[in-house]
Amino acid sequence: MMGAILQLDGVTVRYGRGASAVTAVAGVDLELPPGQIVGLVGESGCGKSTLARAICGLQPLAGGRITLAGEPIPPLGHRRRPARLLRIQMVFQNPYASLNPRRRVGDQIEDGRRVATRPVGSVSDLLTEVEMDASAADRFPHEFSGGQRQRIAIARAMAAAPDILIGDEPIASLDASLQSRIASLMRDVALRNDASLLFISHDLAVVREIADTILVMHTGHIVERGPAERVWAAPQDPYTRRLLAAIPIADGLGRIPG
């Protein structure tokens, strides 16, 4: 089965009202076709996490619309979410906070499987897919390192057989040496399962390694978008250039970037 398209048209999100209102997301257009990896890059406060929350229906819109397979995404209320929206799954920044510390890993992944709208592999298949041992199912989150916990969070998200996988800074709390690896893992897992991936991060160097398309967000606006290699090699917007210039390179030469 082919995945569905996520479409954002002129999405605007405001916090507060009246004179003190802050426009966190200002008219963002975005299309996420099946099997595509889109990287959304920007610094703290640029609105990238707000956008992710809006896509999940966690944040009411002040303008524009978000549709999944042509149908709008209503804000999440107290009622159960319609089954079609379970096809959007999210991996959060901090796996220490997003996994339930009191339940076994296997049970938490099983929760995801229960809401899947199409057949998915067993818990041990899912754990194998994220390069974990099947015996992890019987253990608790605190028994794992940060990188392993993030793998578990990815397995949990994939258990619901999503069409759209969203990673909101999924590598920010990990060691530098793990970041590329977990990012590539998310890409591979999403592609193998016909899902598209919206990968949100402040780290252009890592996003470039996995994304087909890169969007650069600044003060609520998308200031640059294009194929990953083009944005990396020939950035058009001054803000993108500044971001690129600030990346410290491990070359041993003692140069402060920027």
Added chain:
Amino acid sequence: MTGLVISDLRLRIGQADILNGVSLGILGGEITGLAGESGSGKTMTGLVLCGLQPAGAVVTGRVEFTDSDRSIPNLLALQPREFNRLRGRRIAMVAQDPVASLHPMLTIGTQLTDHVRHHLRLSKQQATARAVELLERVQVPTPETALRRYPHQFSGGQLQRIAIAIAIACEPAVLIADEPTTALDVTVQAGILRLLRELRDDLGLAIILISHDLGVMSAIADTIAVMRYGTVIEQGSRQQVIQQPQTEYARELIAALPQVPPPGITTDAGGQPHPDAQPHPDAQPHPGVQPHPGNHPHSTRTGA
């Protein structure tokens, strides 16, 4: 010579060996990088140097401290009262997240003057004058106004500058910076790194920079010590460790970073990336699993 000499530092909590014999020299006027992944013991090393190891930890080894007017043969042998007179005054620390390390309900002025008045016995006016100087030193705009503000009124980068000002307020000899830029945006990071380098040069501080990011190390560390399983497995000058790592593990750490530098960034004068900057051809991909503290496969003491 100002600095610290750490010899065979060991720390054990219950059955878990956290540090397995760390030996390291830290010199004034230099930035010593402690690199390694979570669980390697780099933060715990920093905490022991401040005498802030967790309750119940058994610490052995020796840490010799020397500054311009005294030499202490072993910090680990100090009574808590004696350590209290050093901590914050001669040995100071900057933590990773300034939003967490600063008190949300106290003004910047209070947080910048309290320990100065205690340690240096300055009057309120003297301490406030000193606080203004310090904020100027770390380039926080409008210092007089800033003193009356609360942490939530500043950005993350400004807060980290303020945290650094608090740390250097009593003119310490040693500054321990534990992941000082990890919680900051990449465009703000460069400013903090530049500030640390200035402090090294102007104040002759011995700075211990703890970071998992070898890009950050490469920018400002003079020497780098790579830690794993609670010991230093490799140390040398910045160029040596990053361009010609001797151990397999250091090679893996470097190989695991995104490879291609951004355009416009050249690593030598010829415009080509430096040949030695490439990862070693034998480097294996990083296993992607961090060790747990106290569960070190080659630990000398676990299971004994």
